[in-house]
Amino acid sequence: MLIDDTIYGYAVARVKALETHLLEQGQFERMINASTGEEALKVLSESGYAAALAELDDIHNFETVLADELRYVFNLVMKISPLPELIGMLALRYDIHNLKVLFKARFLGITSDLLIPVGSVELAKLENAVTEDDFLLLPEKLRRAANQIIEDFMVNRDPQIVDLILDRVLYDQLIEEARERQAPFLEGLFVRQIDLTNLKTLIRVKQMGLSRDFLSRVLLPKGTLAVEKLAAMIEEPLESLISMLDISDYADLVGEGVREWSEKGSASLLEKLSDNYITAYLREGKWVPFGVEPLVGYLWAKEIEIKNIRIVLVGKINQLPAESIRERIRDVYV
Amino acid sequence: MEGIAIAMLGVALAVGLAGSGSAIGIGIVGQSACGLISEDPDKFGQTLLLQALPGTQGIYGLLAGFLIMQDIGIVGEELIELTAYQGYAYLMAALPIAIAGFSSGIYQGRVLASSINLIAKRPEELGKGIVYAVMVETYAVFALLATILMLFGIDV
Numbered sequence: 001m002l003i004d005d006t007i008y009g010y011a012v013a014r015v016k017a018l019e020t021h022l023l024e025q026g027q028f029e030r031m032i033n034a035s036t037g038e039e040a041l042k043v044l045s046e047s048g049y050a051a052a053l054a055e056l057d058d059i060h061n062f063e064t065v066l067a068d069e070l071r072y073v074f075n076l077v078m079k080i081s082p083l084p085e086l087i088g089m090l091a092l093r094y095d096i097h098n099l100k101v102l103f104k105a106r107f108l109g110i111t112s113d114l115l116i117p118v119g120s121v122e123l124a125k126l127e128n129a130v131t132e133d134d135f136l137l138l139p140e141k142l143r144r145a146a147n148q149i150i151e152d153f154m155v156n157r158d159p160q161i162v163d164l165i166l167d168r169v170l171y172d173q174l175i176e177e178a179r180e181r182q183a184p185f186l187e188g189l190f191v192r193q194i195d196l197t198n199l200k201t202l203i204r205v206k207q208m209g210l211s212r213d214f215l216s217r218v219l220l221p222k223g224t225l226a227v228e229k230l231a232a233m234i235e236e237p238l239e240s241l242i243s244m245l246d247i248s249d250y251a252d253l254v255g256e257g258v259r260e261w262s263e264k265g266s267a268s269l270l271e272k273l274s275d276n277y278i279t280a281y282l283r284e285g286k287w288v289p290f291g292v293e294p295l296v297g298y299l300w301a302k303e304i305e306i307k308n309i310r311i312v313l314v315g316k317i318n319q320l321p322a323e324s325i326r327e328r329i330r331d332v333y334v
Numbered sequence: 335m336e337g338i339a340i341a342m343l344g345v346a347l348a349v350g351l352a353g354s355g356s357a358i359g360i361g362i363v364g365q366s367a368c369g370l371i372s373e374d375p376d377k378f379g380q381t382l383l384l385q386a387l388p389g390t391q392g393i394y395g396l397l398a399g400f401l402i403m404q405d406i407g408i409v410g411e412e413l414i415e416l417t418a419y420q421g422y423a424y425l426m427a428a429l430p431i432a433i434a435g436f437s438s439g440i441y442q443g444r445v446l447a448s449s450i451n452l453i454a455k456r457p458e459e460l461g462k463g464i465v466y467a468v469m470v471e472t473y474a475v476f477a478l479l480a481t482i483l484m485l486f487g488i489d490v
Binding site: 006007009010011012013014015016017018019020080287289290 | 362363365366367368369370372373374443444447448450451454455
């Protein structure tokens with residue numbers, strides 16, 4: 001007991017109590033079976049979302065409720081965590097997301113409503129930085145990435161580089177920090193996310209008919225699947241990718257998800273299986289009594305819950321059949 | 335006469351170390367309990383019961399210390415003449431509960447913190463959470479038994 005891990009006792013117990021309020025599969029089932037979007041909302045108002053929903057006047061504005069909830073949960077976990085910097089690493093993804101949205105909106109000359117008010121840097125600050133072209137107030141790594149994006153865009157005029165540069169910065173930073181702070185569980189999470197991102201990139205690039213050169217430039221390093229091996233797959237039929245990953249953890253995911261993608265042209269099953277895969281990984285740390293694992297798991301559980309609510313409500317508003325909503329619902333964490 | 339001082343070291347270790355084990359254990363459970371109570375104040379009674387469990391090590395230590403103090407006359411009429419040999423015998427007798435009390439208090443606290451997480455989800459399983467902690471308790475009881483048997487064997 002060289003390091004006192006019991007500093008996590010308070011936060012973990014609190015998160016365990018909070019977990020009991022997470023929506024269960026049965027509640028989603030009832031929402032799916034509701035006759036209208038409003039009925040589905042009513043089911044949701046029987047849960048922890050009641051107070052926020054009471055103030056909602058139009059069902060089409062439900063995104064604000066979800067965004068508020070996500071921000072609240074992040075702030076809460078950050079506040080109770082004895083090492084908030086570990087939770088901050090998880091918030092970085094939202095900074096990157098917001099930067100992507102802002103840059104693309106600027107390059108395409110549009111305004112976007114896809115910003116998420118979570119992250120380590122205030123949204124207003126990010127917005128200001130991108131519109132004013134002044135990145136001095138951003139953290140160093142983001143600043144360098146932003147400058148790189150501007151430089152590259154001046155030359156190539158291709159908004160795609162925004163995603164490429166920012167994803168690389170995100171995962172380089174996360175892996176480096178996880179190692180520095182000796183957080184193997186978080187590193188395991190990021191490595192898996194890199195692998196899943198790379199698999200999706202591979203399929204997408206393959207479908208766009210782009211070159212192997214391009215692919216090896218956009219694949220993220222530091223995953224468990226070697227970049228060269230993945231890049232080589234662009235010239236092979238899909239079956240060889242499936243057989244290459246046959247003995248890896250990703251066998252089922254690729255076997256079902258990738259096959260569906262290439263046959264039906266829809267990535268939604270692969271996206272769902274990827275989310276379920278991460279959920280299964282995080283569940284391994286669910287009962288750690290003293291450690292960051294349950295906190296990370298709870299945040300992810302909340303993100304998945306919000307994603308599921310969005311899937312159901314959007315589906316209900318657009319009057320999709322129950323079956324097609326159901327098949328997109330992610331596994332819940334508890 | 336120096337035997338008394340050595341025997342008193344035994345008393346100090348039994349009460350001090352076993353008490354520290356309890357204090358740390360109770361502290362650990364208390365932190366977890368606060369986390370749960372901040373979301374679910376109705377479980378106060380259950381958490382208090384769990385938090386009290388690692389207190390027994392301190393009681394065992396105090397009991398052992400008290401027995402020695404009585405033997406050597408610190409509690410009572412007058413001090414008894416002890417040789418160094420007898421003093422060491424008391425010191426040795428105090429060690430089992432001092433050592434096992436310290437470590438079992440801490441580890442029982444860790445088990446009970448997990449039990450707090452357990453009742454956050456399943457309050458009806460409180461009993462099982464206690465049973466796991468009692469398994470740790472066994473070894474504090476064995477240590478106390480050894481300490482008492484050793485004390486009975488000392489001739490003064």
